[in-house]
Amino acid sequence: MSYDTALTVFSPDGQLFQVEYAMEAVKRGLCCVGVRGKDAIILGVEKKATSKLQDVKTIKKVYQLDHNLCMTFSGLNADARILANQTRLQCQQYKIYYEDDPSVDYIAKFTSQQQQKFTQRGGARPYGISTLIAGFSNNKPKLFQTDPSGACSEWKATSLGKSAKQVKDFLEKHWREGLHEKDALLLTTKALMDVVESGNKNIELCVIRKNECWFLNENEVEELTKITAQLQ
């Protein structure tokens, strides 16, 4: 008997296969990287055009959830859009109730709770994405990761998707506490450039500062990739 077609069935050795398969979908997704610095968090993500006719500039994979909170992902694009919109709504609802910005871990927990809901419901499938959520709480930068099983954890630097292991090894070697924004940005770019097809068109970068988010435009990304290539 196969235990992997229905979500609400455990296998004899205690696995939920649908959730595992969802994590496989994430592993096949395009690479994304998050690096926590001292005064900023950098999110970088690989973009890929499915054909030469597609305008890669218009693909936006880093979602702004609030004025100083951003999210990116690896996995199914459409699932990410839905989850991002739900989280944006939750940010605003929190503000109506508490007259204060939600903390990053509140939002990360909310996102992971949404993902968990769909690991226990019949007739629905899990979200096929793992997310990186970055923002500031109590003036401290925080980076969280969620996955299709509904797990949520805080990270100093991490990566998701294809080549995640390679990038994580690189980050483990080169990340250190107290990186300034510029250094964190270079580190993220370098980590991405190692695994992404060359070309600034294929990278999207976002810097999350205490009170704002800076989405690098095409020219700024190109500048950065040039500098990073020279440093190597």
Next chain:
Amino acid sequence: MDSIFGLQGGDFVIIACDGSIAHSILKIKETEDKILKLDDHKIFGISGEGADRNSFGELVHKNHSLIRYKTGGYMNLQETAHFVRSMYAQAIRSRDGPHQCNGLLGGVDSDGTPSLYWLDYLGSLQKITRGAQGYANYFLLGLLDNQYKPNLTKEEGIEIIKKCIKELQTRFLIAQNKFIVKIVTKQGIEVITI
């Protein structure tokens, strides 16, 4: 009992509100800010019972933010005004009934064009160059019509608002001492207390 009034100039919009909150014969507060800041270039002055004013104001502010994050873009004045109008309109035939507050929405678009909109609790929307909500209408419309001319400068606009305030303080039964005046220009929002 709130007075909200405003006018649109050549490159700015002014909205002024009285600062008082009263409960039967008691004046609870004189410095209440009834003009909500939606973002750096939009303000929404709301007149009505305290609870409705606050709750509707918060709803508008948070929904406005939500739309901006969802669409990744900036809503101009016309879109915002129509959006607020639709919030009013959806409420009137809902279970909880209409939002019991009226408003003046004003601001400046990214190209510098100012606009001022008059909204009421049933979902009326009108683009105006000068106007008021509440009892202020009876005292100020004549004065605003008289003083207004196209392409006013910011200084002229402030002078007209000062005249309006003086008129209310002279003739309106309910003593209103402090007024909060917000001016939106391309550079942002300026606040003065008169």
